Amino acid sequence: MANLQLELKEMIITALDLEDIEADEIDDAEPLFVEGLGLDSIDALEIGLALQKQYGIKLKADSKETHDHFASINALAALVESHRGTNS
Amino acid sequence: MKKLSTWLSDTNDKPIAILAGQVISKRQFCTKVAAWQTRLPLVPKQKWAVYHNDAIEFLAILFALWHSKCMACIPSDNCEATVTRLSANVAGFIGEFSLVGDQASVWQLADGFDENSLAQPLWNTLEKSFPALEVYTSGSTGEPKPIIRTLEQIDHELASLELLWPLSASAMVLSTVTHQHLFGLTFRLFWPLVKGQIFQAKHCPFTEDIYHLATQCERFILISTPAHLKRLNDQLDWLGLAGKCEATISSAAPLKYEDSLYAAQLLNAPIFEIYGSSETGALAWRNQSKKDQDYWTLLPNVKLEATSTSGRFLAIGAHIAPEYQALSDNIEQIAEDRFYLRGRTDRIVKVEGKRLSLAKLEKCLEESEWVHTAKALVVVRKREEVAVVIELSNLGLSLLKQRSEKWLATQLKTQLKASFEPVLLPRRWRFVKALPYNQQGKLPMESLQTLFQPVQPKWPTELDRKHSNNHCEFTFHIPAELVYFEGHFDGNPILPGIAQTHWAQHYGRKVFAFSGKFVRLEAIKFQQIIFPDSEVTLKLEFLPKKNRLAFQYLSSKGVHSSGRICFE
Numbered sequence: 001m002a003n004l005q006l007e008l009k010e011m012i013i014t015a016l017d018l019e020d021i022e023a024d025e026i027d028d029a030e031p032l033f034v035e036g037l038g039l040d041s042i043d044a045l046e047i048g049l050a051l052q053k054q055y056g057i058k059l060k061a062d063s064k065e066t067h068d069h070f071a072s073i074n075a076l077a078a079l080v081e082s083h084r085g086t087n088s
Numbered sequence: 089m090k091k092l093s094t095w096l097s098d099t100n101d102k103p104i105a106i107l108a109g110q111v112i113s114k115r116q117f118c119t120k121v122a123a124w125q126t127r128l129p130l131v132p133k134q135k136w137a138v139y140h141n142d143a144i145e146f147l148a149i150l151f152a153l154w155h156s157k158c159m160a161c162i163p164s165d166n167c168e169a170t171v172t173r174l175s176a177n178v179a180g181f182i183g184e185f186s187l188v189g190d191q192a193s194v195w196q197l198a199d200g201f202d203e204n205s206l207a208q209p210l211w212n213t214l215e216k217s218f219p220a221l222e223v224y225t226s227g228s229t230g231e232p233k234p235i236i237r238t239l240e241q242i243d244h245e246l247a248s249l250e251l252l253w254p255l256s257a258s259a260m261v262l263s264t265v266t267h268q269h270l271f272g273l274t275f276r277l278f279w280p281l282v283k284g285q286i287f288q289a290k291h292c293p294f295t296e297d298i299y300h301l302a303t304q305c306e307r308f309i310l311i312s313t314p315a316h317l318k319r320l321n322d323q324l325d326w327l328g329l330a331g332k333c334e335a336t337i338s339s340a341a342p343l344k345y346e347d348s349l350y351a352a353q354l355l356n357a358p359i360f361e362i363y364g365s366s367e368t369g370a371l372a373w374r375n376q377s378k379k380d381q382d383y384w385t386l387l388p389n390v391k392l393e394a395t396s397t398s399g400r401f402l403a404i405g406a407h408i409a410p411e412y413q414a415l416s417d418n419i420e421q422i423a424e425d426r427f428y429l430r431g432r433t434d435r436i437v438k439v440e441g442k443r444l445s446l447a448k449l450e451k452c453l454e455e456s457e458w459v460h461t462a463k464a465l466v467v468v469r470k471r472e473e474v475a476v477v478i479e480l481s482n483l484g485l486s487l488l489k490q491r492s493e494k495w496l497a498t499q500l501k502t503q504l505k506a507s508f509e510p511v512l513l514p515r516r517w518r519f520v521k522a523l524p525y526n527q528q529g530k531l532p533m534e535s536l537q538t539l540f541q542p543v544q545p546k547w548p549t550e551l552d553r554k555h556s557n558n559h560c561e562f563t564f565h566i567p568a569e570l571v572y573f574e575g576h577f578d579g580n581p582i583l584p585g586i587a588q589t590h591w592a593q594h595y596g597r598k599v600f601a602f603s604g605k606f607v608r609l610e611a612i613k614f615q616q617i618i619f620p621d622s623e624v625t626l627k628l629e630f631l632p633k634k635n636r637l638a639f640q641y642l643s644s645k646g647v648h649s650s651g652r653i654c655f656e
Contacts (some may be wrong), residue, residue, distance in 0.1 A: 003553065014549060017470040017542070019516065020494050033510075038501070040510035041293060042440050042471055045319045048294055052323045059296040066294060 004077045015050040016043050028073045036072075044070060051076075057083050089250050090282045093239045096121070096151055096211040104281065106260070107144055107289035115208075117148060122209055124152035128182065128195055132157035135222065137174050139166040140183035143267055143289040147277060149182050154214050154239065161222040161234075164268050169506040173232065216240040223270050225366035225443060235366050235412065244389070245369045245407035246279055251388040252373065253360070259307035259334045261287035262298055264316040270366045271339045276311045285309075295321040302329050309333070310355065313340040315440040317359070318347040326354045333357035339364065340441030342429065348376040363429065367412035371403050372427070386425040394421070400433065440472050444512045449474070452507055456500060458484030461523060463531065467516065467540040475516040475540050479523055493519050516540050544571035548591065551623070553599075558630045560599045568620035583618035588649055592628065592639035596653070600630040600637070604655030610636070612651035624648060 009023035012032075016039070030036035033044070047070065051057040057079065059066050069079040090098060101115045128136070136153055138160050140146040153160045161178055163170045166185050174181075181187065182195045214220075220239045224232040263276040272291075280287040292298050293316070302308050310333060317338055333355045339362040343351075352359045358377065363384050364370040372384040386392065390405040395414070401421075402413040418430040435446045446464040453462035453476065461479040466472055480488060480496075488496060497517040504513055524535040548564035555561075566583060573581035589609060596602075618624060618641065627640040635655045641648040 007551070010550065015470075019543075020497075038510070038513070040513070042315060042511055045294065045316070046471070048296070049319060049321055052321055056323075058321075058324065059294055060300075066296075 004080060005073050008073055008076050008080070011050050011054055012037075012047065015046050026073060028077075030072060032070060032072060032076075047076075051079075055080050055083060089247070090284070091239075091243045092246070092278055092282055093214040093216045093243060095282055096155065097213045102284060103286055104284075105144060105287050105289045107142070111286075112144055112289070117144065118208060118211065120144065120148035121151045121155070121211075122207075123197055124149050124182075125155065125209070127197055128152060128180075130156035130158050131179075133159075133218075134179040135159040135161050135177060137161045137163060137171075137178045137181045137185070138183055139163060139181070139185055139268065141266070141291075143277060143287070143291070145183065146267060147281070154220055155211065157215055157218050159219050159222055159236075162268060162273070163224060165509050167506065167509070214239055216243070221273075223273075223366050236409070237369075241369070241407045241409065242274070242278060243282075244405070245274065246282055248387045248389045248405070248407065249274075249279060249370060250283070253335070255309060255335060256307070257283050257285040259285070259309045260301075260305040261285055261311060262301055262308050263288065263291050263311040264293055264298060265311060265313055265340070266291050270369065271313075271362070271364070272311070274369065275337055275339070275362075295319070295324065299324050299326075299329070302332055305332070307332055307334050310336040310357075312336060312338050313441040314338060314343045314347060315340070317343060317351040320351055320354050322350075322354060326356070330356045335360055337362060339370075341438040343376070345376050345379055345382060352377065365416075368403050368405075368408045368415070371405075371408075383422060383426050383428050386427075392419065392421060392425075392427065437466050438472075439466055439474055440511055442509065442511050444474065444508075449476070449504070449508070449512075449514070452504055453478065453500060456484075456503060457481060458487060458496065459500070460484070463523060463536060464514065465533065465536050467537065469540070469542055473515040474512060475518070476514040477518045477520055477523060477536055477539060479520060488519065493517065542569070544569055544574070546571055547594075548624075555599055558600065558632065560595070560628045562595060562626040562628075564624050564626060566618060566620060566622050566624060570620070573620055581620050583620075585612075585614045585649065588614075588618070588641060589639075589651065589653065592626065592637065592651075593653055595626065596628050596630060596637040596639070599628070602630065602632075602635065602637075602655065604635050607654045607656055610652040610654055612649075614649045616645055616648045618648050 005028050006023055009026045012018070013021065013023060026037060033039045048059055051059070069075050096118070101113055103111045104114050104117055105112045130153065136158055138146065138149050140149060150160050161174065163174060171181065171185055171187060180193055180195055185194045187194055216239050218238065219236045221237040221242070222234050224234055261276055261280045263272065265272040265276065267273045267277050276287055288301060292301065298310065317336070335357055336351060336355055336359045338359055343359065343361055348359050358375050361374050362370050363372040370387055371390055372386045374381065374384050376382055390403060393402045393404055395402060401415045401419040403415055404413060416433050416436065418433055420428040420430050422428065437444050437446060449464040450462045453459050458481055459478055460481040463477045465475055467475045484496065496519065501513055518539045523531055525531050545567050548566050550562060551565055552563035553560065572584055572587045576582065576584055593606065623643060625642045627642065629638045631638065637653045637655070639653070640650040
């Protein structure tokens, strides 16, 4: 599980071309948007694409649900885990 | 086609929108308008600020205001600074605002309010010429500039659009953009409404949402922007939607030819672009189905006129108020109704389709006592983003000694949050001793840009790691941008052997935590080339008795290289 969190942090740093931040500086529970990492709406689009490319996840149509999944690294990890669960 | 000014008083009941899967009829909608009218203490000529994510509530509030000859002031966001800025000028805030202190009050419909308990009033034809709408845009000074429109002007604009594109009214309108700015308002709400075309009340920023809704309708029209269209997810089964998309309309910024082609292929539909501004509304259009079709064509009933003095152009049309006719873009006219856009006449830029005054950003940064001078610019790496170069004040410099550049950037960014929306906040910060002025005393844009060129990576991207005792196995992606590919060799990049041994040592030290000094290499073999963008496995084994690290790079092609590194 901890490996997945690390993997997601690396994915975000690469996909969003972030600088001055290492994976281990991102807190698993901190908010990714506005507060915490301070990502924006364009970043959300990019993360959506990266999730599809790396994990084959198609986001559900409900924006509220998507919003919840994008809350933190832990929430993203839970999304990836549950997706693996339904496909294995 | 109907008019916005007569739409409410027309008694014809028909579906107007879909909200959460439910059809909203005109009758239901009018009940909402009545509910808002009852709720709000409206007096003609008042101005009210409106922000609501639900397009149905939003429109109902607008009609309630207009029916009482009040102006709807529509900020692009509901953040604190916006509320503070508006509070002295509006009678109140309606919808989704959170207020601080004793600013004017927020009006919402009470919970459990029974809209059906209201009798349907008789609706009058709306007055056409009073100031009905106020939207904001950043002026060249950086201060948000109000722009006022009447219903008559809006109706003229819609008539021009309908003349240009008499698209069928049966396609559902889907949108990735909100209605809190003019493009969204006009194209996803007003035009469908007067045309009798059903629109989705929810705006869908993600491709997946659009795709999902599109699968549920017979035909659709997509209202979007370059920021969304260039990021359409090509992994979805777009072929399954073939023939459903009637057209896509994009605005906010010009779409690159490649991006236009990409979106047109996925959606299997023409991509129409609109050129316009908050000041003027829609002015011209283009469809880049071929590479050389990047010129713009004026909308019906719009004319361009060159001014004799400044070289600037005026846009003349019934929907453009005289004070907003002068364009802030450089125009190269190639025919009476055709032209190219050649950049701005001022320091306003577009960042992922959102307008930013670089002057305002610099001014805000320079208000900090830590900052001596700030220069802002747009850089394009993986996306369009705002970057700033800062010369610190003495106070800032002494703070930098105690803290770090990152800390300073975070503090300054936090201060900007109140005045800029997230996409416009600087993402890259450079603190310099002196700004790179040249001998002519100018600050060349290129020398600022070079400060933001990406640092080429020196390491592979770790995709997976399996570690047990003295064994460790990494799965790596080899990025094509690696510094080691440069000049090794021109046109035929391959990963140098020295980089491979260096990585083996680096990752070995990281996972096995040994500290001896490097002595020599043993049994080194380079068998197969490693190319950019490939995936390889690095197998490491630490031999503690001999203080050696054995490594092997493998892939589906077999062994690429192997050897042992000996330590003291």
